[in-house]
Amino acid sequence: MRIIRLKEVIDSTGLARSTIYKYIGEVRISVNVTERFANT
Numbered sequence: 001m002r003i004i005r006l007k008e009v010i011d012s013t014g015l016a017r018s019t020i021y022k023y024i025g026e027v028r029i030s031v032n033v034t035e036r037f038a039n040t
Contacts, residue, residue, distance in 0.1 A: 006020065
């Protein structure tokens with residue numbers, strides 16, 4: 001598994017930071033990714 005930084009997610013998906021966090025809250029994104037976002 002490759003862990004990517006929030007900026008990479010934003011650049012590759014075009015989603016806003018708030019949308020990404022919304023998806024995390026809805027469990028559309030892995031918990032491992034959530035933990036990584038918290039550390040950036």
